Amino acid sequence: MLFKVEMTVNIPKDMPAEEFEAIKLKEKNYAQKLQEDGIWMHLWRVVGQYANVSIFDVKDNTELHDLLMGLPLYPFMEMSVTPLCPHPSSIK
Numbered sequence: 001m002l003f004k005v006e007m008t009v010n011i012p013k014d015m016p017a018e019e020f021e022a023i024k025l026k027e028k029n030y031a032q033k034l035q036e037d038g039i040w041m042h043l044w045r046v047v048g049q050y051a052n053v054s055i056f057d058v059k060d061n062t063e064l065h066d067l068l069m070g071l072p073l074y075p076f077m078e079m080s081v082t083p084l085c086p087h088p089s090s091i092k
């Protein structure tokens with residue numbers, strides 16, 4: 001099942017820089033593993049924002065829920081999830 005997920009990150013202004021760098025590194029490793037596994041199919045930066053648009057290919061809603069909840073930056077994210085299905089005019 002394909003989902004579009006939009007994530008916006010809001011880091012508290014008082015978070016120490018070392019803590020922020022450590023969470024970002026964990027997030028990068030987590031995101032890159034899911035990309036290598038073919039689950040996180042697209043990851044695009046939204047220009048001018050600390051936000052991304054992503055496409056996930058998962059077995060079901062529960063798999064997506066669990067992996068989003070596992071994001072190290074999850075506590076600092078606003079998230080919007082949209083299910084996708086094939087477009088009848090798509091040539092792919």
Ligand SMILES: O=C(O)C[C@H]1C=CC(=O)O1
Nearest residue numbers: 009027028031050051052
């Ligand atoms: O930077 C972001 O958009 C947040 C998050 C998503 C992947 C990742 O490495 O960080």
